Amino acid sequence: MDRNSVTGIVLILAMLLGYQYFFAPKEPIKSETSTKTVASNKKIDSLKAPLSPAVSPTLDSSALVVKEEIFVLENKDIQVQLSNYGGKIVSVTLKNYESYKNYNQGIKAGLKLFDSKKDQFDVELPISGKKIKLNDLAYQAKSSAQSIEFTSTLPSGKIIKQTYSLPKEGFELNYAIDAKSLGTDLGAEYQIHWKENIHQTEKDIAEERKATINYLLHEDEEFDYLSENPSANEVENITAKLDWVTFKKKYFIAGLIPQGFQFQKASLSSTPNLNDSLNIKTLDANIIGSSQDLLAGKSSFKFYFGPNDYSIIKHVAPSFGKNVKLSYDFLLPITRYVFVPLFDFLESIVSNYGLLIVLLVLIIKTALLPLTYKSYVSMAKTRILAPEIAAIKEKIGDDAARVQQETMKLYGEVGVNPLSGCIPVLATMPVLMAVFMLFPNLINLRQESFWWANDLSTFDSVLDLPFSIPFYGSHVSLFCLLMTLSQLAYGYYNNQITPDQPGQPINMKMMAYVTPVIFMFVMNSFPAGLSFYYFVSNLVTIGQQLAIRKFVDEDKIKRLLDENRKKIAAGGGAKKSRFSQYLQTQMKAIEEQQKEQKNTNTKKKK
Numbered sequence: 001m002d003r004n005s006v007t008g009i010v011l012i013l014a015m016l017l018g019y020q021y022f023f024a025p026k027e028p029i030k031s032e033t034s035t036k037t038v039a040s041n042k043k044i045d046s047l048k049a050p051l052s053p054a055v056s057p058t059l060d061s062s063a064l065v066v067k068e069e070i071f072v073l074e075n076k077d078i079q080v081q082l083s084n085y086g087g088k089i090v091s092v093t094l095k096n097y098e099s100y101k102n103y104n105q106g107i108k109a110g111l112k113l114f115d116s117k118k119d120q121f122d123v124e125l126p127i128s129g130k131k132i133k134l135n136d137l138a139y140q141a142k143s144s145a146q147s148i149e150f151t152s153t154l155p156s157g158k159i160i161k162q163t164y165s166l167p168k169e170g171f172e173l174n175y176a177i178d179a180k181s182l183g184t185d186l187g188a189e190y191q192i193h194w195k196e197n198i199h200q201t202e203k204d205i206a207e208e209r210k211a212t213i214n215y216l217l218h219e220d221e222e223f224d225y226l227s228e229n230p231s232a233n234e235v236e237n238i239t240a241k242l243d244w245v246t247f248k249k250k251y252f253i254a255g256l257i258p259q260g261f262q263f264q265k266a267s268l269s270s271t272p273n274l275n276d277s278l279n280i281k282t283l284d285a286n287i288i289g290s291s292q293d294l295l296a297g298k299s300s301f302k303f304y305f306g307p308n309d310y311s312i313i314k315h316v317a318p319s320f321g322k323n324v325k326l327s328y329d330f331l332l333p334i335t336r337y338v339f340v341p342l343f344d345f346l347e348s349i350v351s352n353y354g355l356l357i358v359l360l361v362l363i364i365k366t367a368l369l370p371l372t373y374k375s376y377v378s379m380a381k382t383r384i385l386a387p388e389i390a391a392i393k394e395k396i397g398d399d400a401a402r403v404q405q406e407t408m409k410l411y412g413e414v415g416v417n418p419l420s421g422c423i424p425v426l427a428t429m430p431v432l433m434a435v436f437m438l439f440p441n442l443i444n445l446r447q448e449s450f451w452w453a454n455d456l457s458t459f460d461s462v463l464d465l466p467f468s469i470p471f472y473g474s475h476v477s478l479f480c481l482l483m484t485l486s487q488l489a490y491g492y493y494n495n496q497i498t499p500d501q502p503g504q505p506i507n508m509k510m511m512a513y514v515t516p517v518i519f520m521f522v523m524n525s526f527p528a529g530l531s532f533y534y535f536v537s538n539l540v541t542i543g544q545q546l547a548i549r550k551f552v553d554e555d556k557i558k559r560l561l562d563e564n565r566k567k568i569a570a571g572g573g574a575k576k577s578r579f580s581q582y583l584q585t586q587m588k589a590i591e592e593q594q595k596e597q598k599n600t601n602t603k604k605k606k
Contacts, residue, residue, distance in 0.1 A: 071141060071148045073166040073173070078305060079110070080166060080173055086135035087150030087162040090116045092305045094171070094252070099201040100455070103447050111201060113252055113305050118279065119196040125179060126187025126291070127154070134162060134177075147174075158182050171306025172316065177299045179291075186295060189264065192287040194245075194256065197279035202250045203458040204525060205280060207440075211250040212281045214268045215323050217243040223322045226270045233271040242266055244317055247283045248308060251443040251457070255304040256287075257317045264288045309443050310340055327437035334434040343444060354450030357529060361536045368428050369544065376548045377557070381416050384558050414561045414568070439530035448529075453479060456529035471521045479531035480524050486538035487516035493542055 070090060073080040081090040092114040102109050114121075122135040137160065139150035147165035154160065161178035179186060202208045215225045216238065226234050241262040246255035271282040293299065304316050314321035326335040342360065350356045365372075392406045439445065445456040453460035461475035468474040491512030523531055 069141065071143055073146070073148065073164060075166055075169050077169055078166070078171050078173075080164070080305075082148055082150075082164055083116075084139050084141045084150060086122075086137065087139045087152070088116065088135050089114060089121055089164075092173075092254075094306060097252075097307065098447070100203045100447070100458075104454070111252070113254060114196070118199070121194050122192070123177060124191045124193065125160075125182070125294075126190065127182060128156075128185045129187070134160065156185070158185065171304055171312070173303040173305060175301045175303055177294060177301075179294045179299065180297065183295070186291045188291055190289050190291050190294065192256070192263075192285075192289065194247075194285045194287065196247050196254065196283050198247075198249060198281045198283065199278060200280055201252070203455060205277065207458075207525070208250040209272055209274075209280045211248070211441075212270075212283065213248050214270055214283050214285065215246040215248050216266070216268065217317075217319050217322075223319060226268060233269060235267065235269045238266045238268065240265070242287070244320065245285050245287060246304075246320075246323055247285075248323055251308055251446050252306065253304065253308040253313065253323055255316070255320070255323070257302045257304065257320075258289070258298075259300040259302055261290075261293045261298040264290055307443050308441075310336075311344055325437070325441045327434050331430055331434045331437065334430055335438050339434060339438055343442070347444065352450065353445060353448040353456055353529070354532065357456075357533050358536055361533060361540055364431060365537065365540045365544065368431065371427050372541070372544050373548055376545060377552060378416075380552055380554050380557055381414075381561065384554060384561060385410060385414065385416065414565045416561070435530065435533060439527050439533065442529075445527060445529045450528075450532070453528040453532075456532070457527050459525050460528040460531075473525050475524070477524050477528065477531065479528045479535060480520055480526070483523070483531045483535040483538070484516045484520040486535050486542075487519070488513060490538050490542050491516065493545065 069084050071082045071084070073082065077095060079091075079093045079095055081092075082088065083090050091112055093110040093112050095110045097111040098107065098109065099111055101107075102111075122133050124131050124133050126132075134152075137152040139152045139162070142149045142151070146167070147163060150162045152160045158181045159178075160182070161176075163174075163176045163178070165174040167174075198209075198212050200208060210228050213225050213228055214236075215223070217223055222240075224238070226236055241264060243262055244255055244257040245263070245266060245268070246253050266285055266287045268286075269282075269284040271284075273279050273281060302317075304313065304320075306312065308324055310321050310324040310326060313323060326332060326340070342363065343356075346356045346359055350359060388410060389407055392410065393403055396402045396406065440457075442457070447454075448456050450456055452462060459475065459477045460479050462478040463476040465474045465476065495512055
């Protein structure tokens with residue numbers, strides 16, 4: 001079916017005509033979770049399903065005009081519209097979220113996550129050798145404060161029921177199919193066809209198209225998904241049993257979770273509509289279930305229509321939280337147990353997200369301060385030894401290998417580990433990488449403004465260019481520029497306090513200026529919140545370095561190195577580090593190899 005196809009036209013009109021005018025309840029029922037009905041006239045042009053016994057088969061269906069009723073289930077978070085034509089979902093609207101267009105225009109209309117005008121959800125049952133779509137049947141409706149029950153009677157007298165219920169709060173819609181009366185008329189497998197044409201709800205259409213993915217959980221909690229950015233239609237056939245299937249958008253998600261049983265198999269497809277600015281991507285799922293589950297009463301499902309917020313969805317189903325791409329697997333402990341709880345805590349006490357990010361940086365940087373201090377002290381030791389290293393270079397000349405060897409020997413003589421300055425820096429890298437992965441997937445920043453950025457979850461544009469720069473884009477992000485300037489400033493400061501290493505190319509220090517420019521191109525279209533985080537982080541790092549420099553007594557460090565030199569030379573007193581011992585062993589081995597090579601060359605000449 002193409003993207004303009006809609007669900008099957010509902011028949012059994014005469015039954016609806018009689019029912020709607022004489023028996024249907026006229027007053028809507030309202031409560032905290034309210035049920036409302038909206039009536040409309042609808043003409044049925046053709047019959048796609050057997051007529052109910054309540055409808056005269058002699059009526060000309062093409063001439064009938066009957067009344068359709070739209071029933072509304074609603075709580076404080078979500079509104080669900082349902083139709084007695086097909087007993088189907090007509091629309092699902094998130095009441096407290098807006099699309100980026102409505103947000104920019106100040107419109108409060110809610111965000112429509114499912115719309116039957118473009119999307120489809122249908123269950124197909126094999127009945128007496130025929131495939132009957134539940135959307136093709138007409139139903140009598142029975143509504144209560146929190147649920148709606150749709151009942152359809154087949155010509156055989158057998159009954160099919162569909163029931164929807166909505167809790168007083170939250171984003172979970174309960175759904176059940178009662179087909180037990182079909183008995184042996186029901187075939188072995190039933191099929192669920194779920195298709196959505198995704199419309200743009202975020203500012204960056206390319207990023208939203210990329211972030212729209214089919215996710216699923218196999219049996220034994222094996223998480224799987226289609227590729228993020230296929231260039232053409234991608235299809236994957238899943239033969240293992242499934243615990244749930246989801247259609248993930250950038251910041252929102254629709255999921256179907258069977259309750260107490262598993263789907264048998266499924267075929268998923270993802271089609272990027274690269275030239276379509278309306279239906280930016282099409283997600284499709286054909287899911288197969290066992291009819292024996294239906295006959296055994298295992299026919300309850302749960303829909304989740306809501307934000308892709310880890311704090312919320314982790315409670316929906318086992319491993320459902322994996323729908324939020326917090327980070328790479330090896331970084332999950334940092335994001336899941338540090339950043340997410342910390343972010344939630346700060347949200348409870350701070351309403352301004354710019355200030356929240358500043359506090360987040362200060363907390364993280366304070367926690368990492370011991371590593372920063374250790375790295376600075378290590379660089380100070382290397383800086384103190386710089387004159388001796390320079391003397392070694394001047395004595396040996398251009399023999400880089402020999403200079404490296406003598407420098408390592410010097411480090412061993414004073415008990416300095418040249419890697420001790422790098423290890424603390426490397427230890428902070430997982431935090432930087434975790435932030436890099438987390439912020440673009442963090443719905444908390446969505447449509448939160450700070451300074452000139454009206455949405456921290458996407459790029460801030462202070463200037464739209466009339467042309468596009470390769471790898472950069474057609475806009476200028478000011479937060480990205482500030483981040484770049486702060487990185488350049490930190491690179492300059494770091495170069496001033498970091499001595500040259502033996503054998504180090506002169507242009508290595510230039511990388512401190514080249515790398516920020518490269519990142520400027522990469523991050524120009526990244527969320528403004530992420531660029532702001534790095535900007536503040538760079539400023540705090542420079543401030544910490546300046547503060548540590550005032551407290552570190554380099555004369556005292558020099559005296560300590562001299563004492564180490566004497567103790568190590570005396571063969572006792574100061575305990576060598578394992579690295580120093582390793583260096584000394586390696587230096588001796590290199591010296592022996594050089595002597596052997598020299599002797600070999602001498603013998604060859606003779």
